[in-house]
Amino acid sequence: MHDIRLIRDDPAAFDAALAKRGLSPLAADLVALDERRRAIVTELQVGQARRNEASKAIGAAMAKGDTAAAEALKAEVAALKTRLPQLEDEEREVAGRLKAALEVIPNLPADDVPMGGGEEDNQEVARWGTPREFDFAPREHADLAPALGMDFETGARLSGARFTFLRGPIARLHRALGQFMLDVQTREHGYEECNPPVLVRDEAMYGTDKLPKFADDSFQTSDQRWLIPTSEVSLTASVMGELIDESVLPLRLTALTLCFRSEAGAAGRDTRGFIRQHQFEKCELVSIVRPEDSEAEHERMTRAAETILERLNLPYRKLLLCTGDMGFGARKTYDLEVWLPGQGAWREISSCSNTGAFQARRMNTRYRVAGEQKKTEFVHTLNGSGLAVGRTLVAVLENYQEGDGSVTVPEVLRPYMGGIERLETR
Structure with missing residues (x-):
């Protein structure tokens, strides 16, 4: 706002x-x-x-x-x-x-955000890792994963398009990824683990700039609650209407939750596979900080997301989004795109945004300046994916696939897999 x-x-x-x-x-x-x-x-x-x-x-x-x-x-x-x-x-x-x-005017871009009309004008800032050279033609996950327990047919029969049923070790690998992400973000980057509601009221959606502009992108229940499109909503809105003491800032919160999106604006995109689902899991990162700290916090948050990709040894690139490709509430955004050898393309796996005071004004969330009894200021809020679990699963499947259709489990995930080192075809 x-x-x-x-x-x-x-x-x-x-x-x-x-x-x-x-x-x-x-x-x-x-x-x-x-x-x-x-x-x-x-x-x-x-x-x-x-x-x-x-x-x-x-x-x-x-x-x-x-x-x-x-x-x-x-x-x-x-x-x-x-x-x-x-x-x-x-x-x-x-x-x-x-x-x-x-309330329908987007946030104003930061001074260092490049001008541009769309994704073609985004700036590549950095690149990490070397894509694997295969001695066979790597397959897309949508072709590879059904034999490993990624059951698209049952998901569609139960719930319709863009729903998937995971079975056996691939379901465990999905769980392992989420647990691994939470452990890294809480143990190494100082985020407090939370378990927030996934059903919220209008006020929480409005305060985090999802309403009124993006109502069609979310699901609403018959009692007028909203299924969260990301736990950014629950985590950020947890300080809605509060006057925070400066001494407790920064607040760093994380949660691994189900997320729900209608994908109203994505008709015809990624209709095959596990990339764009109505229901998915994400390890979300949220920071509540003083205005003077938000730029440094943005870099820190993005680095926390990058760490997951590097531990999994997944090649990625970091993009600074241009003015025409940034989200509605963002003043500056970094996207992380992972390399998918089956598609032969870079695909978004994390988006980390600094919203400045944009959400704080909508939520009326301020902090009391230390030593100034009457002086208050709006906090700055930041959010990012650390990471999207389903897309990370896709990246692991495509990057760690073998010629016989099996998939090697990344070493950092093996402690979570009960000794399973390879997903075998069923």
Whole structure:
């Protein structure tokens, strides 16, 4: 959410930042709405003061026997009693229009985010690892994995398209990946493990910028709760409405949860395989920090995600997303893309974003500045995947596959696999 006061103070800067996102100027319309709202508030306050003043004056006029003055004052008060509710309704209507306009405007990009219209303009920042050379033609996971227990047919029969049923050791490998991720993030990177709800109210979705703009991308239950698209929602919203003491910052939270997405905007994409599911698991990373710490925290969080890929010996590249490819709430985003030899392509496996104060304003989450009893500021929030479990499973299957259709279990996962070192065809 944007602060209308900042827009009012420098509308040209706001429009210039929107232009980097490929959006037309909006400041003039927003400021005009705000001026109208403020004018109504002023008229309302003046009217309320005059009503109170005139009401008192009626008694004084009556005491003096000035019936004409008293009647005039009564008429004035009666008119104000009619007008003031109208002004209150007008103020609510204009304020609602202003809020509705502000809440669908994306976050403004950081100064070092490259300009661009789409993924072709993203900047590769770094690359790690060397893709494996195979002495056979590597297969895509969708062709390789069914013989290992990745049952697409049963998943579709139970729930429809984009659902999968895992069986046996491949299900255990999926679980092992999630546990491994949690262990690394909690033991080595200082994230606190959480087990949050996966059903949340409107307020949590709104505060983390998923509503109203992306309602169609999520599932809602009959009692109006939302299935989380990522535990970013639950973890970030856990501080919703709070005034945090500066001494406890930074807060670093992680959770391995089910996530649910309708994939409304992904029709026809990745219809084969395990890449884009309606239900999946993800190890989420969330940080709540002081504004001056958010840039360094962004680098730290991204490094925490990179660590998982390196421990699994999965080649990847790190991209700085351009203005046209960043998510709605982000001011700066790094994507990590893993190499999939079966596809012969780099595919996103993690996205780490600094949202600045964008979500904090929506959630009204502040911290009390140390030594300043009355001074408070909005926190900055960050979120990232550390990692998406299903996509990591896909990467392991394709990178560790063997010519006979089996898959070698990465060494770091073997302690979680009860001695299983290879997934064999069923």
